[in-house]
Amino acid sequence: MILASTSPVGLLLGTAAALAYAVPAVAARAVGGVTARRVLLLAWVLHGLLLGWTLLGQHPRFGFAPALSITVWLVLTAYVVESQLYPQLRARWALAGFGTLAIALAMLFPGARLPETSSPLLPLHWALGISAYGLFAAAVAHGWLMTRAEAQMRHATRVVEGVPLLTLERLMFRFVSAGFVLLTLTMLAGMFFGEQLYGSAYTGWRWDHKRVFTLLSWIAFATLLVGRSQFGWRGRRAVRVLYIGAALLLLGYAGSRFVLEVMLGRGA
Incomplete structure (x- = not known):
């Protein structure tokens, strides 16, 4: 699950990932296909680091926006794997746009504190x-x-x-x-x-x-x-x-x- 983080590191990772996603989403043709793929991969890595960082937080939170954010990251994970098997697959701009939106929503609506559980x-x-x-x-x-x-x-x-x-x-x-x-x-x-x-x-x-x-x-x-x-x-x-x-x-x-x-x- 995503755990919302208000720490400077979490804010930096979230902003960097959202901006990296925005490059192939709005300027894929301008930067070229190879560069767009590399930037999307960078955004995916930053997004994963953000999830990993927030998972270590002391005050876990969850809600609709974090759920959507991690869902988008999982879809991008599938795309990263499939693009190695099927290089012809082209869905970068749409997935990158969803990545930017998902991270922005998770930062705006981090959700509620998760209840304590011993299970x-x-x-x-x-x-x-x-x-x-x-x-x-x-x-x-x-x-x-x-x-x-x-x-x-x-x-x-x-x-x-x-x-x-x-x-x-x-x-x-x-x-x-x-x-x-x-x-x-x-x-x-x-x-x-x-x-x-x-x-x-x-x-x-x-x-x-x-x-x-x-x-x-x-x-x-x-x-x-x-x-x-x-x-x-x-x-x-x-x-x-x-x-x-x-x-x-x-x-x-x-x-x-x-x-x-x-x-x-x-x-x-």
């Missing part, structure tokens, strides 16, 4: 949930690339990515499958081990907004995977269901926390 399983529970966010976000990014490539082919324009559609589709479903496994584990852990994870603060299963939206997203992703395996869903239909599931999952935690922290002004 060593709680960090694992959080890691599972945020990792699921990251994997589904990576699937959404591949779905967007696939949709754009299809549109370019339909209008007989040059495919910028240069990655075959079937490859993009296969990668998208791999991320969906892995994210679905982690989301399932996260939900089961919260359902059966909530008291051990959260101690006396846990009051049992409640049908609140977070749980309802998370369950609906799980159903959407399960439908997508079943539709893929049993009915051969692909293309725009699969991407639409993916977008629906991702939107529901986003509302499940980040959306609920945004309402509490920003609209209602409650950090807890």
Whole structure:
């Protein structure tokens, strides 16, 4: 998880990472492809250092903006790895823009202090949930690339990515499958081990907004995977269901926390 830091080091790392992300986001053509890739890699490293630095803080905090920030970093991690396997992949400007926005939001809205817990399983529970966010976000990014490539082919324009559609589709479903496994584990852990994870603060299963939206997203992703395996869903239909599931999952935690922290002004 991201832990908000108001220290000079944290502020410096956050500012440097946001500025580095901004270079390929707004001036990729001006600086050239090679330089844009190097600056994006630098921004990704600085972002990772920021996360590492804040994880060592004495007063951990969490909220909707930190959740989005670490999700974006995970998506960029997937992109950094994939770009080595598929150099034709081109999504730097969009990912860099999201990186700048995510860091800025996390600095403006650092979230609430995390409750004290004696359970060593709680960090694992959080890691599972945020990792699921990251994997589904990576699937959404591949779905967007696939949709754009299809549109370019339909209008007989040059495919910028240069990655075959079937490859993009296969990668998208791999991320969906892995994210679905982690989301399932996260939900089961919260359902059966909530008291051990959260101690006396846990009051049992409640049908609140977070749980309802998370369950609906799980159903959407399960439908997508079943539709893929049993009915051969692909293309725009699969991407639409993916977008629906991702939107529901986003509302499940980040959306609920945004309402509490920003609209209602409650950090807890």
